[in-house]
Amino acid sequence: MKKLIPIYIFCILLSSMLTGCWNRREIDTLAIVQALGIDRAEDDQVSFSAQILKPSQVKASEKGGTGVWVVTSTGETVFDAIRNAALKTDRKLFFPHNKVIILSEETAKAGITPLLDFLRRDNEPRRLAYVFIARGKAKDILVGEHEQEKIPGKAIETLAKTSVITSHLPKRDLKDLLETLGSKTSSSVVPGIKIQKKIENGTSKEVVVLDDTAIFKKDKLIGWFDHTETRGLLWVLGEIKSGIIVVKSPKEETKNVSLEIIKTSTQLKPEITEGKLTITVQVKEEGNLAEQMSEVDLTKPDTFAELEKRQTTVIKEEIQATLTKSQAWGVDIFKFGEEFHRKYPQEWPKLEKNWDEEFPKVEVNLEVVARLSRVGISTTPMKPEESNK
Amino acid sequence: MLEEGRITYKQLILLIFLSRIIVTINYLPALNEPPLNQDVWLSELLFFPLQLLLALPVYILWKRFPNQTIIQYSQIIAGKLGKLAGVLIIWYFLHSTAISLAQFSLFLTSAVMSETPILFFALTLVLVCAYATRKGLEVISRLSELFAPLIIITFISVTFLLAKDMNLKTLTPILEKGVLPVFNGSLIYSARSVEVLGLAMLLPYLNNRQKVKRVFILSFGLISLFFVLITIPVLTVFGVTEARRLTFPDYSVIQLVNVGDFLERIESVHMAIWILGTFIKVTFLYYLTVLGLSQLLNLKDYRPLILPTGTILIPLSLLIAPSLVELEAFTSYKIFVWYSFFFILLIPSLLVLTAIIRKKG
Numbered sequence: 001m002k003k004l005i006p007i008y009i010f011c012i013l014l015s016s017m018l019t020g021c022w023n024r025r026e027i028d029t030l031a032i033v034q035a036l037g038i039d040r041a042e043d044d045q046v047s048f049s050a051q052i053l054k055p056s057q058v059k060a061s062e063k064g065g066t067g068v069w070v071v072t073s074t075g076e077t078v079f080d081a082i083r084n085a086a087l088k089t090d091r092k093l094f095f096p097h098n099k100v101i102i103l104s105e106e107t108a109k110a111g112i113t114p115l116l117d118f119l120r121r122d123n124e125p126r127r128l129a130y131v132f133i134a135r136g137k138a139k140d141i142l143v144g145e146h147e148q149e150k151i152p153g154k155a156i157e158t159l160a161k162t163s164v165i166t167s168h169l170p171k172r173d174l175k176d177l178l179e180t181l182g183s184k185t186s187s188s189v190v191p192g193i194k195i196q197k198k199i200e201n202g203t204s205k206e207v208v209v210l211d212d213t214a215i216f217k218k219d220k221l222i223g224w225f226d227h228t229e230t231r232g233l234l235w236v237l238g239e240i241k242s243g244i245i246v247v248k249s250p251k252e253e254t255k256n257v258s259l260e261i262i263k264t265s266t267q268l269k270p271e272i273t274e275g276k277l278t279i280t281v282q283v284k285e286e287g288n289l290a291e292q293m294s295e296v297d298l299t300k301p302d303t304f305a306e307l308e309k310r311q312t313t314v315i316k317e318e319i320q321a322t323l324t325k326s327q328a329w330g331v332d333i334f335k336f337g338e339e340f341h342r343k344y345p346q347e348w349p350k351l352e353k354n355w356d357e358e359f360p361k362v363e364v365n366l367e368v369v370a371r372l373s374r375v376g377i378s379t380t381p382m383k384p385e386e387s388n389k
Numbered sequence: 390m391l392e393e394g395r396i397t398y399k400q401l402i403l404l405i406f407l408s409r410i411i412v413t414i415n416y417l418p419a420l421n422e423p424p425l426n427q428d429v430w431l432s433e434l435l436f437f438p439l440q441l442l443l444a445l446p447v448y449i450l451w452k453r454f455p456n457q458t459i460i461q462y463s464q465i466i467a468g469k470l471g472k473l474a475g476v477l478i479i480w481y482f483l484h485s486t487a488i489s490l491a492q493f494s495l496f497l498t499s500a501v502m503s504e505t506p507i508l509f510f511a512l513t514l515v516l517v518c519a520y521a522t523r524k525g526l527e528v529i530s531r532l533s534e535l536f537a538p539l540i541i542i543t544f545i546s547v548t549f550l551l552a553k554d555m556n557l558k559t560l561t562p563i564l565e566k567g568v569l570p571v572f573n574g575s576l577i578y579s580a581r582s583v584e585v586l587g588l589a590m591l592l593p594y595l596n597n598r599q600k601v602k603r604v605f606i607l608s609f610g611l612i613s614l615f616f617v618l619i620t621i622p623v624l625t626v627f628g629v630t631e632a633r634r635l636t637f638p639d640y641s642v643i644q645l646v647n648v649g650d651f652l653e654r655i656e657s658v659h660m661a662i663w664i665l666g667t668f669i670k671v672t673f674l675y676y677l678t679v680l681g682l683s684q685l686l687n688l689k690d691y692r693p694l695i696l697p698t699g700t701i702l703i704p705l706s707l708l709i710a711p712s713l714v715e716l717e718a719f720t721s722y723k724i725f726v727w728y729s730f731f732f733i734l735l736i737p738s739l740l741v742l743t744a745i746i747r748k749k750g
Binding site for chain 2: 096120123126127128175178179182183338341342343345348
C-alpha cells in the first residue's frame with residue numbers, strides 16, 4: 001500500500017496538466033479575420049480594418065446581408081491599432097485564416113515595409129494571403145459587397161485566383177511580395193483593387209473589382225500599369241497561364257478574332273559584351289483560334305499563318321510597351337538584375353551598386369515564337385453557304 | 390560497468406543523426422553563416438568529409454581504448470590533467486543540454502504559445518527526459534530507432550509537397566564568392582557537432598566492434614544529406630534574403646504548404662516531430678552528462694545523479710537564455726564555434742598526442 005502512494009500523487013499531479021494550455025482559445029471567443037486593410041489616419045496614425053466572420057450569418061437563409069462585419073480602429077502602429085479593435089469587438093481578432101491584405105494607395109505611396117513588419121513577425125498571420133493595393137481607402141473595399149459569396153474576403157481571394165485566366169493582373173501573396181521587397185534590384189508589382197458603383201433596380205450598389213497593377217520603386221508606389229502593360233510584364237516573368245489575344249481578322253480588317261493562350265514559356269538570356277548589358281527575352285506561345293467575328297474562312301493555311309504572325313506582333317508590342325515604360329520609370333520589375341547576377345556573379349557586385357542607372361540602359365532583344373494549333377470544334381463561321389456558280 | 394546495455398550500430402547512427410539535426414533544422418543557423426548566400430547547400434555537403442576529419446582524434450582514441458569512454462581513458466592518459474579534461478567535457482555536455490532545452494522552450498513560446506511561461510516547457514521536457522535517462526542507454530537508442538523513420542519520412546514528404554513553390558533558379562550562381570567561404574561554412578557546421586564527443590562516450594557500448602567505421606561514415610553522411618534536404622526548400626521558396634531574416638525558417642516554410650486548398654496548415658506535424666526529436670536530443674545529452682559524471686566520480690550507478698542534474702539544468706537553461714536574442718548571440722558562429730572547437734577538437738587531439746608520447750593504450 002505504501003508503495004502505491006507516490007503513484008497516486010503522481011497521477012493527481014498529472015491530471016492537473018489535462019486542463020489545457022495557457023493559450024487555449026475556444027472558437028466562440030475568436031473573431032476570425034477574413035480580410036484586413038490598412039489605411040492612413042490623421043496625425044500619422046494607422047487605421048486598421050478587419051473583416052470578421054459572423055458564423056451565424058454565414059449559414060443563415062438566402063437573404064440578409066453579408067456574413068461579415070468590418071471593424072475599424074486606429075493606433076500608433078499596426079499592432080496598436082489591432083489591439084485597439086478590442087475596444088469594439090468582444091472577441092479577440094484571430095489571424096491564421098486571413099486570406100486578403102489590402103493596403104490603401106495613400107499608404108503605399110509613403111512606403112509599405114513598415115506596415116508589413118507585423119504581418120511577417122507575428123505568429124498568427126500567414127504568408128499565403130493575397131496582397132492588393134486599394135484605389136482609395138482599403139476600408140471601402142472591405143465593406144464592398146459581392147454577389148456570389150457571403151464572405152467578401154473569400155470572394156476577393158477567389159477573384160485573385162480566377163483573374164489569372166485574363167492574364168491582365170499578377171497574383172501576389174505576401175511571400176512573393178516580401179521576396180521582391182527584400183531584393184536590392186527587383187521592384188515589386190501588386191494588383192490593384194477598387195470599388196465600382198453600380199445602379200441596379202434604382203438602388204446603388206458598390207461592387208469590388210480588380211483593376212490595374214501597382215508598380216513599386218523600393219517600397220513606394222510610383223504608378224499604375226493598365227491591363228495590356230501588365231500582360232507585357234507577365235510575358236517576361238513567364239506568369240501567363242491563359243488569356244485572350246485579340247487581333248484583327250485577315251481579309252476583313254474591321255472585325256476581331258480572339259486567340260486563346262494555351263501554353264507559354266519564357267527564357268531570359270543575359271549577356272555582357274564590352275560593358276554593355278543586353279538581355280534576350282525568348283517567349284514561346286501556343287494558342288488556339290477561339291472565336292472569330294469576321295465571316296472569312298480562317299482555317300486555311302495562308303490565313304492561319306497570317307494570324308500567327310499577327311499574334312506574334314501583338315505579343316511583341318505588349319512586351320515592348322511595358323519595357324519602355326518601366327525603363328523610363330527605372331523599375332526592374334522583370335527581375336533582370338537577378339538574371340545578370342546568376343550569369344555574371346563576378347561582375348555583379350559592381351553592377352548591383354548602380355543598378356538604378358544600369359537598368360534603363362539594358363538593351364532588350366525580343367524573340368517571340370507564337371503558334372496556333374487548334375481551331376475549336378467547328379471550323380468556318382456560320383453563314384448561308386454561297387451556291388457554287 | 391555502469392551501463393550494462395549494448396546498442397546496435399544502426400541505433401547509434403540514428404541517435405547521432407537525430408541529435409545533430411533536430412535543433413538545427415528549426416533554427417537553421419547555417420543561413421546566417423558564411424557563405425551567406427545560395428551556396429549554403431554546398432557547404433552542407435562539404436560538411437561530411439570535414440566532420441569525418443574532425444572526428445579523427447576520437448576514432449584514434451577509440452582504437453587505443455576500445456572498452457572505455459573518453460572520461461575513463463583521459464584519466465589513464467593524463468592522470469590529474471585527464472580528470473580536468475573529463476570535468477570540462479562534462480560541463481560541455483551539461484551546457485549543450487541546457488542550450489537545447491532553451492532552444493526548445495524558446496521556440497514554443499515565440500512561435501506557438503506566446504503566453505505560456507517558459508518554465509513550464511523546460512520543466513515538462515526535463516521530467517520526461519529524466520525518466521528516459523533513468524531507463525538507460527538501450528531505451529534511448531530504441532526510441533531514436535522508432536522516431537527517426539517518422540522524422541525522415543515527414544521531411545521528405547514536406548519537400549515534395551513544397552515542390553511546386555520552389556524556384557530552383559535561386560540556387561544559382563554556384564560558388565559566387567569562391568570556395569573559401571563555402572569551406573568556412575562547413576567548418577562552422579562541423580564545429581557545432583557535440584555528437585563527436587557523444588561518439589567518444591558511446592562507442593564502447595556498441596555490440597559489434599567491426600562496424601565503428603560505418604557508424605562514423607553513415608551518421609555524418611546522413612546528417613549532411615538531411616541538412617541539404619532541409620535547406621533547399623527554405624532557400625528556393627523564400628529566396629536567400631528573406632530566408633535569412635526568418636527566426637524559424639523551416640517552421641515558416643511548412644506553414645506555406647498548400648496543395649489544392651485542402652492539404653494545408655500542416656505545421657502541427659512539424660511541431661510534433663520537432664518535440665519528439667528535441668526530446669531525443671535532450672535525453673541523449675542529459676544521459677551523457679550523468680554517465681560521464683558518474684564515471685568521473687567512480688560511482689557504481691549513475692541514477693542518483695539524474696534528478697540533481699535536472700535541477701541544475703532548468704535554471705541553467707533559463708540563465709544562459711534570458712531571451713532569444715541573447716541565445717542567438719551566443720550560439721552565433723562568431724562565439725560558439727570557438728567555444729565548441731575547444732571541446733570537440735582540442736581536447737581529443739591533445740589526448741591523442743599525450744597518448745602517443747606516453748605510449749598509453
